[in-house]
Structures are given as C-alpha cells and as structure tokens.
Amino acid sequence: MTDDLLGRHRAVLPDWLALYYEEPIEITHGEGRHVWDSHGNRYLDFFGGILTTMTAHALPEITKAVSEQAGRILHSSTLYLNRPMVELAERIAQLSGIPNARVFFTTSGTEANDTALLLATTYRRSNTVLAMRNSYHGRSFSAVGITGNRSWSPTSLSPLQTLYVHGGVRSRGPFAHLDDQGFIEACVDDLTDLLGHTRPPAALIAEPIQGVGGFTSPPDGLYAAFREVLQERGILWISDEVQTGWGRTGEHFWGWQAHGQSGPPDMLTFAKGIGNGMSIGGVVARAEIMNCLDANSISTFGGTQITMAAGLANLNYLLEHDLQGNARRVGGMLIERLRAVAAQVPAVREVRGRGLMIGIELARPGTDEAYPEAASAVLEAAREGGLLIGKGGGHDTSALRIAPPLSLNVAEAEEGAAILERALRSIQ
Template identity: 75%
Template sequence: MDPATGNSHAALLARHRAVLPDWLATYYARPIELTRGAGRHVWDAEGNRYLDFFGGILTTMTAHALPEVTAAVAEQAGRILHSSTLYLSSQAVELAERVAHLSGIPDARVFFTTSGTEANDTALLLATTYRRSNQILALRNSYHGRSFTAIGVTGNTSWSPTSLSPLQTLYVHGGVRTRGPYAHLSDQDFTAACTADLEEMLGQANGQVAALIAEPVQGVGGFTSGPDGLLAAFKEVLDRHGILWISDEVQTGWGRTGEHFWGWQAHAQAGPPDILTFAKGLGNGMSLGGVVARAQVMNCLTANSISTFGGSPVTTAAALANLGHLLDHDLQGNARRVGGLLRSRLESVAAGPGIVREVRGRGLMLGVELVEPGTDAPSAAAANLVLESAREYGVLVGKGGRDGNVLRVAPPLSLTVAEAEEGADAIGAALRRARSALEAGAGA
C-alpha cells in the first residue's frame, strides 16, 4: 500500500479546514476519507484498502455493509423515513421490548436517543430529577460524551474543554488499575481502597448525591478498568445512601467484552444498575442510542417530552436486524474467542520493541499503552507514530488515554482468526518502526 496520500484527500482537507471547527479532531497527518466498507475492511477515496480495527469508534459492531442491516434500511426507507415519537412505531416497540429483556433491569422502560452523549445526558436528567440533587459521582479518567452536561462528568481532562457545569461532580478512584496511588495493591485491597475513597467522598458531599455514573471499561480513557467486582462493592455503599448507579455501556454493551453481554455483569453480584445507557454498536452505524431504567426512575419526569429523531423507523429497523444477526451468530462468543487470540498476539508483538507498558482489555476491546523507550513515562509521540505506521501497513486503529498514549483496538465482532493475525502482525511492524523513529529522534 502506498503510504502517501494524493490530491483527493488533500483537496478535501482544505475544504474541511475552511468550513468546519478547528477543534474537530481528525486522525493522521494527512487525514483520509473512507468511502466504502465490506465485512471488516474499508476503502478510502483513493482506493486504499484497510483492515478496520476501530469500527468508527466501536460503532460498526457486526460488519460493514451487513446484508441484513442494509436490506432493512432500504426496505424501511422505501416506506417512511420519519415520524417522531408523537406517533406509535411497531419497530421501536419491538426493539424496546428486546432491549428491556436483555438489560437485566426489572420492570424496565426504554427511551431511544440519537447518540451515546444524548443517552448519558438523559440518564443524568433522570437521576438528578429522581433524587432532587445535582451532585454526581464519576470516576477519574472517565468520558461520557461531548454535551455540556456530559462534559461536566468527564474526568479525562483532554476531553473536557470547560470547568463550567450544571452539575457538582465528585470524582473517585477506580477507573485505572495499573497507575495511581493504589496500583501496587492486590485486586482485593485495590477494591477496598477505592470503596473507602468513595465513602470518604460521600462524607464531603453537601446533601444527598444523585448517582454514580461509571463505564465498566473506560473507552476514551484507554480501555482501562478496575477489578471485577469493584462496582458491586461501590453499589453496596450507594444502596445504603439511596444513590443510583448509572452504567455507561455505550462502548461495553452488546457482548463486545466477550465474557459478558454488558460490562456491568462483571460486577453482577450486586445486581443490575438502576440506569443503563447504550449507543454505538446497536445501530451498526445508524444514529441510535438509548436509556434503560426501572420504571419508577424512568417515569419520574413530570414535564412533557418527546424525541424528534430518537428511535426513528429507519434506525430501529436497522437495529433490529443488527441485533438479530449478533445473537443468531453468537458474536459475543466470537469476541471472546478471537479477542483472546488477538490479545495474546498483541502481547507477543509488543514484547520486543520496548515501548509498550501494557496490553489490556477483554474481548474485542483491547488497549496497548505506549511509553518512552525504557521508561514508564506515557508517550503520545509513540502512539502517533504507531497510528500512522499501522495505516501504512493497512490497519486502522484508534487512540485514547488521558495522555493520548494508548492504541484502541476494537474491530467488528465478526473478526476472523486470520484477520486477527494479520492485524496483530501489522501493529507489530508499526511498533518496531515507531521504536526506530523514537531512537533516531533521541539521537538527533
């Protein structure tokens, strides 16, 4: 593959910069346009083919151009595109029934949105209204979306452009296992220390706290998480105070972690969350998110409310087809099996170059944390070099972490063994090239 981009991308980039915001992030020194996809592969506007290891930020959950989804979208679009929640929708009701059942939340109600940000925004509205408090607990290093409210509970400073917020947020430990003051502890002691920190934080709260919002695996934060059972220990504390638990499953839902259908199930000894949010993968690229909550919480709003675009006929038709394919083909099991192989292969290729601190994650949600050669210092430069080189070798990966030093590897859940091997080899080559570039720069 020719690593150089040509006039097509350069011309579009010039137009992009002339009309879109300067703060709108794009990947690569020479950004590319993706124009076609099939299975686990995508093509750019200049005809280059890539193995997609990021899936539009974990959104292409099953496969690009999945026939069941494209057929459902085309068929529904030929009937009616839009109606709004002011009218009944058989597709929306059927999808809500399936999601409510799968959620594990008793007496569940479902509200559809257009994104994960909007889903988390709605969850915060429900929790603060139900508890009559604007105080929220969140994890350090967290990310919950780009709305004004969601930014107010985001503990990752690189994605939080303002300190202004309608919420009073109290940040607790627990999102990052291998860095910070408790990293040296055993899992049991780590959980105890974080739970004690939570209790201490509640002692400083001014009145009652509405909810804890937590990603079971922190996505933008670099695919980090605490030990299994940590959120269950938290929930024991929350329940004593009547505080709600919001599980942000925007990235961890639908079986991506392999071991569980939802991320919260790694902490299932405490039972399901009070509120669960989802988005991304369910629509397989269509704009669909939502909130599941027990009826008492969901129905606490007393003002009128609708959604113009949430749960539209087209997006719910796509989601029904996509969810059916996911369940019928046991893609959660595939994520567990192929994800385990991919993690082993990534650990193998990461062992040589000396710039990888840790390979972590579960299922097809894997992070590779990069550091300066021979140190423990986070290296955004290394991550950028690997991101660029991986593209040149034909693989698209993501990037995250508070310091921008973590590769995010999250292919569609239908990834094959051969594709896992191919992608790991390409990442290995990119790691070796990045190490050479870093050494050359240090010696210049």
C-alpha cells in the first residue's frame, strides 16, 4: 500500500528528500509517454523523471540492449578496456562540436559538474568560479557551492570562491526592462566590471536554459558575448547541458548552439536523458584540459557496460527517429497552445521555453510577486486530471516545468495541454 510505503519512507529516508503531492504516489510501470501508479491510475508523463526518461518508457530497443548486455557482463570498472564505453564516447565526442574532444563518464550530472570544476580549477590554477544567478548544478559539496538558487543551496560553505553573474533570467532583475541587445550589453558590461575587481577565475559554468530555475534563459547570443570577454582573459566556458542536451530544445542538439557564434564551449557536461533512466553522466573537454590532471584516477561505476549499452541504444533511436525535429515541431505547437491558455489566466506571468522544455511562471495577479501556492495547486490539479508535471524557479518555486519524452505525439500534446488548461483555470 502507498500509505504504508510513505510511512516507511519517512522512517528511514532524510526529511529533506522532497516528495511531490500531498498524497505522494508510487510509480510502478510505464510505456511510451504514460506511467501507472500502485493504485492503477494512468498518467500522461510530462516530466520524465526530471527530464531523464528522454525517449520513452519501456522502449523495446533500449530494454533489449540492456537485457542482452546484462546477459554478458554488467560491470568491470574503467581499469579494463570497455567496448561500449569507447563506442559511446566516440559518438558523443563527434556530436559535441568540441575539437580534439575527450569524454569522461560519471553516474550523474552532479558528478559531471564536479569533475568539470576539478578540471577547470586545476587547468587554470584558480579556485574562483563564475556562475549564473538562479542556477543549479547539483547536490555535491562543490556543486552546491556554485548554485545560485537559494532553495537548493543548504550551505554557504564551499571549496570554491563563487562570483554570480547577471543574465540567466531575461524577465527579472535590473536589466529586465531593456530590449534583447541592451540586455546583453548590460550583462557583458557587468561581467567586465566584475572581472576588473577580482583575480582571474577558472571558468564560467552556465546552463543555456536554467532547469531547476524554472526553464529561464537569456537572449540568444549572451554566452557568445560572454565568451569574447572570457577568452581575452583565458577563462574557460563550461556549458551545463544536463537538461538541455540531446535535442530537447528542438532548434539545436545542444543548448550552447543558441550562443555558438564564438564556437563551442571549452567543456560541456551531460547526464539525464542520454541514459533514458540509466545512470549516465559525463564531461566532454578539449584534450589539453581533460588531460591536465597529474594523479591517477578511475571511475568505478562511470561508463559501466550496462549503462553504456542503454546510452548507445537510446542515442541511436534518438538520431534515427529525428526526435530533435519532433521536439521542435510538437514543442512549438504545445508552447503556442499554452500561451493561448495563459492569456486567459491572470495568475500566469509568462510561458517560456524551447522545444519540449517549457516553463509556466505564476505570479499573484496584477503583480510580479511569486505565487508558490498556486504552483502547488496546479501540480495537484494536473495529477488529479491524469498529468504529471514538475515545478521549480528561483522565486519561491512558482514555475511549472513541462518536459515530456521527446517522442511525444501531437494527440498527447493536445491531451496534456487540455489537462493543464483545466488545472490552471482551477486556481482562478
């Protein structure tokens, strides 16, 4: 029983381990874009286990690859040659756009970002890092230290000195009133001024679209403009693609490509969707950066054979079925549909996003004040209507997060939009 499971959960797991819903649900199985709970209720899944079930639930091509690999060997560590790891690394290096790329696999986005920080600070001999306000990069000690979102930052202690930069949120902050070009210029001026008051940092780490921050993003070209300033000083650019990678934004395979006028980043990190539920993360970096460590290292679980088999099958399916194109087409339709609904709901401040990465920010009607109670109410109403979504945001968690599997079809998008419309109207 779910109630008994909830009691057992509370008895042995941390109080800070968040659960959705006043009556939390246990998801027992899934198929395609749908999941079922332990009471037999069926839901259209618009969150994919936090953007992780990227392709589909129980996709035969992936389950077959995992099953076949499990019948051979599950794991051997990086101390031995590993064919699936090499094959997936070759594919990702080529797709990354980073010249002379090297790939290191981890088990999560947190660990990937932690590794990127280790590489950047070692390569640059500096423990100062630039990060964006409203950002989120993981739950490790170093990743929390560069997270610019109070809701997900439980301590100010850190091995790093972090300087926070303007620009990750277009519609809030001191430059929100400017047009896009003015916004970029003001953020660049602020960055340049900041760098004039500190010793040169190791790197800027930034999400092209801020995930936990509520799917916010700057105008296209901001990070290209930042890159020019950074390159003059030898500062690295790390693109955190944990949520934006693999074509989710529709227009681009990687989020950095919306800011690619000055070329690819020095490093990118990835995780979540590439494993379609299996634990895969990683870092791609130029060889001289990746190879800068002068001590031994291994990864016990990063690159293990069964996760690599899943990643290869998932990536093949994604590319062969043009799921990036599907995200662009179906996501574009879904955003327009939601904007039409939002125009009739005073509590909706903004509908934003790209492809199948859509945020709906709520505010108290007639104000810009955060409205977390409304976000929670819509989350509950959507679940009651048969739809699972997420929430986030840097202003008291007032944004709804919509990120279905990239194979979502038009009929499912329409169904989800109709449920969301009813849920949004219920808070008026």
